[in-house]
Amino acid sequence: MKSEYLSEYDNIVRTMQLYIDGCKQGKSELMRPAFHPNASFFGYAGEQLAIGTQFLFDWIDKNGPAPNIEPRIVSVDILDSIAVVRLEVAEWSGKLAGSGVRMSDLFTLLKTPGGWKIIQKAFHWHAAEQRLAA
Amino acid sequence: MPERNTPQKTLESWKQIAAYLDRSERTVRRWEATEGLPVHRHEHERQDTVFAYRHEIEAWSRLRTASPNPSSVDGADTDNLPAPTPIVNKYLVEHDAITRTMHRYIAGARAGDSDLMRSAFHPSATISGYCLGVEYTGSVEHVFQWIDENGPAPNINPRFARIEIIESIAVVHLEVQHWSGKLAGANARASDVFTLLKRNGEWKITHKLFHWHDQ
Incomplete structure (x- = not known):
């Protein structure tokens, strides 16, 4: 029998996997169930401040498949009904992403009656720095 | 009231912290609220009392940025601390x-x-x-x-x-x-x-x- 911690951990990772699947296939519909209806999204895409999950979903659909991304879960911290997940994604590719770029994500999740849902994704897009440095 | 060169290591009230920084109590309370002045609290049953470590106050003074605070409400009691040392550590x-x-x-x-x-x-x-x-x-x-x-x-x-x-x-x-x-x-x-x-x-x-x- 799994401990309560392990079962919460695995449920969180399953939610994250929906996000990762959506990224890989370039289909926002795959990741939408992972997000809370009131989820928010924040970060800089180059100079532009990107706000709102609709921006994210549109971006994923327009970017298209990114089959070679290398996602790694860096940390999962669970505090009763809330959790923080840090995800590092290397080798981002696609129509908008370009190739071989890196994204650092901080997800906060809320445990709802319908399971663990992403309530916010904050991202840092390392490509912007590389471009600025070049 | 302790002077700035007192050997005492802790300041035990808003009054002492204010005197140490040579500012009003109102200003140092605001500095805690808006600029992270390191003030600690003793927990008591009814109400906490504040205290501060001199070395932390000194370090805060050194790190405090030189940028003027536009929300200053103290008028003549300006925010000019001794010139801060430039911070070199990015983290x-x-x-x-x-x-x-x-x-x-x-x-x-x-x-x-x-x-x-x-x-x-x-x-x-x-x-x-x-x-x-x-x-x-x-x-x-x-x-x-x-x-x-x-x-x-x-x-x-x-x-x-x-x-x-x-x-x-x-x-x-x-x-x-x-x-x-x-x-x-x-x-x-x-x-x-x-x-x-x-x-x-x-x-x-x-x-x-x-x-x-x-x-």
Whole structure:
């Protein structure tokens, strides 16, 4: 029998996997169930401040498949009904992403009656720095 | 009252802290609220008393940025401290900027005055979490309303359980014990996870996620 911690951990990772699947296939519909209806999204895409999950979903659909991304879960911290997940994604590719770029994500999740849902994704897009440095 | 060169290592009241910095009590209280002046609290049954370590106050003075504070309300009691030493450690600059932002939130929570914490938040910030089985999600305005209705919570003494910085984003886990007030009840505990975004060189809270521990 799994401990309560392990079962919460695995449920969180399953939610994250929906996000990762959506990224890989370039289909926002795959990741939408992972997000809370009131989820928010924040970060800089180059100079532009990107706000709102609709921006994210549109971006994923327009970017298209990114089959070679290398996602790694860096940390999962669970505090009763809330959790923080840090995800590092290397080798981002696609129509908008370009190739071989890196994204650092901080997800906060809320445990709802319908399971663990992403309530916010904050991202840092390392490509912007590389471009600025070049 | 101790002079600036007193050998005493701690300052035991707002009066002593103010005298040490040669400013009014009002100014040093505001510095705690808005600029992270390191003030500690002894926890007592009824109301906490404050104290500060001289070496921390000295370090804060050195690190404090030279940028003028546009919200200064003290008039003649200007904010001019001895010229700060330029900070060279990039990590410390970001870490201290984040704790300064968080101290605005803490000061507002302690005073029950949302005006003290508004500048810590991004205009589009949101909040979510459960309180007594009821889900709260929505605009940060809900936080401000709650703080104002709750009123002062003088005994909270939050701890930074985690500060993680990734270039332009950060996550802060704050543990707050001894919450009190009209809405909080007495001696409640909250675990808060804040996400912050660095915008034009300033860190702003974009999301507050909370877990309110059942008593």
